[in-house]
Amino acid sequence: MPERLSPQQILNRLVAFPTVSRDSNLDLIAWVEAYLADWGVGSTRVPNADGSKAALYASVGPDAPGGVILSGHSDVVPVDGQDWTTDPWTVVERDGRLIGRGTCDMKGFLALALAAVPCALQAGVKRPLQIAISYDEELGCTGALPMVQAMAAGLPRAAAVVVGEPSMMRLVTGHKGGHSFRVHLRGHEVHSSILHTGVSAIMQGARLITWANRMNAENAARPPGAMAALFDPPWTTVHVGTITGGTAENITARDCSFGLGFRVVPGEDPDTWVSRLRSETAGIMAEMQAVHPACDIRLEPTFFVPPLVPETDGAAEALVRRLTGDNAAGVVSYGTEAGHFQACGYSTVVCGPGDIAQAHQPDEWLSVAQFDAGWQFMQALVKDLCT
Numbered sequence: 001m002p003e004r005l006s007p008q009q010i011l012n013r014l015v016a017f018p019t020v021s022r023d024s025n026l027d028l029i030a031w032v033e034a035y036l037a038d039w040g041v042g043s044t045r046v047p048n049a050d051g052s053k054a055a056l057y058a059s060v061g062p063d064a065p066g067g068v069i070l071s072g073h074s075d076v077v078p079v080d081g082q083d084w085t086t087d088p089w090t091v092v093e094r095d096g097r098l099i100g101r102g103t104c105d106m107k108g109f110l111a112l113a114l115a116a117v118p119c120a121l122q123a124g125v126k127r128p129l130q131i132a133i134s135y136d137e138e139l140g141c142t143g144a145l146p147m148v149q150a151m152a153a154g155l156p157r158a159a160a161v162v163v164g165e166p167s168m169m170r171l172v173t174g175h176k177g178g179h180s181f182r183v184h185l186r187g188h189e190v191h192s193s194i195l196h197t198g199v200s201a202i203m204q205g206a207r208l209i210t211w212a213n214r215m216n217a218e219n220a221a222r223p224p225g226a227m228a229a230l231f232d233p234p235w236t237t238v239h240v241g242t243i244t245g246g247t248a249e250n251i252t253a254r255d256c257s258f259g260l261g262f263r264v265v266p267g268e269d270p271d272t273w274v275s276r277l278r279s280e281t282a283g284i285m286a287e288m289q290a291v292h293p294a295c296d297i298r299l300e301p302t303f304f305v306p307p308l309v310p311e312t313d314g315a316a317e318a319l320v321r322r323l324t325g326d327n328a329a330g331v332v333s334y335g336t337e338a339g340h341f342q343a344c345g346y347s348t349v350v351c352g353p354g355d356i357a358q359a360h361q362p363d364e365w366l367s368v369a370q371f372d373a374g375w376q377f378m379q380a381l382v383k384d385l386c387t
Ligand SMILES: [Zn+2]
Pocket: 073, 105, 106, 137, 165
């Protein structure tokens, strides 16, 4: 029998891998692979295009449908420029807190899920405990979709998915979807004294930003649907967070680019918003090209996560209620891979230890009490899988 590691021992190991999103996560994945293999559990890697990162999934117990997927991301946000009082890559326990990068978001949950593996084997679960570890969550959930698709194709269908983003172990049944783009405008450079013969990429870009402002105002003015009413604010928003462009005061800007992102309430289709953006863009581009044919607007997708729509009589919701006794249901403002699982037909909720307020912070921490609550959850889950 291999040595049985405690949840905290596993957490120590996971945090020690500095899996910042821009870097490889393969060392962590190899460690998890070896840990599972020690317990006789096979796992499958889903690598990214250049092979520098991978997602991993595994199934513990019988090769049967009706199991539960525990899903989390392996990547963490950078510590650059943050004022840490401890080494971010070493878990330090202080004042009832486990301090370290990723303890809360969300290696704590992954450690609990991995620690549950020997419990599930020993208990002889009748339905499988399935584990999913993604990458690039912090860069827009880009690593989750191929993993979800591979699991849907490669494993007996699970009855429920629990995504362990920090929710203080409370049941979360919905979140907004996210869809972001980098908008690149190509104008035509002339001296601004002959403005009418040029095309300013900045001034044309401003028209799209004005459109975004108008959408926000119109959405805010409309009475929200039942699903949207759960959220704050209860409408879809469009936001421009960064912008660059132009070279001089007296030259029409040849280039302008900005980041434009939608947060779409469940009940609205993100694709509809993208179509609206595309048709607005097409209209502006046609006018630009009428002045100079080389003008262009390009929309480069940078982030996509579907909304998590609260389910009616969802299996995942029922499971988490059973295990935690939580009879309330909440929604959160952050996006997760839960939207991808649900869009692939899985009943999905979010429930994990820790407070999202601690995520991404210097001296990020997870309370020992939340870690313990998460461990209770895992033990109750293993019992549930035995029935
Ligand atoms: Zn996270």
